[in-house]
Amino acid sequence: MGSGVGLKYSRPSRISDLSRFSQRQRVVNERKLRREREREKEKEEEEEMGVTKEQVKSSLTSKLNPAHLEVIDTSGGCGASFAIEIVSEQFEGKRLLERHRLVNSSLEEEMKEIHALSIKKALTPEQWKQQQESQVSKPAA
Incomplete structure (x- = not known):
């Protein structure tokens, strides 16, 4: 045992x-x-x-069909902060605040992870065209 x-x-x-x-x-x-x-x-x-620059571009492109879109990751690559310049026909007849709301709602899912979104420009195609023409006509200083 x-x-x-x-x-x-x-x-x-x-x-x-x-x-x-x-x-x-x-x-x-x-x-x-x-x-x-x-x-x-x-x-x-x-x-x-985080969120990638490509994800932001993809969401805005699919929802707002922009004529011009520039997305800059201002967070250094971690996807926490972006600056946007966007031109869309969907902005016609809308005030700036309504345009910003459209951009924010288009990025609803991404905004859960984004800490800062700077919408530098939210223009109609006509406003964009006028802006481009005025920049070309200005003489270089």
């Missing part, structure tokens, strides 16, 4: 059994800690992805 059969999971009775038990426990704890760190790292990487 004293051959140790059935004592595999019992309390360690000798010092050598105690050290093996603590080694095993240490290995298990290290594995758990490693898995937790990997999960945290994956979560951080997902959060860092």
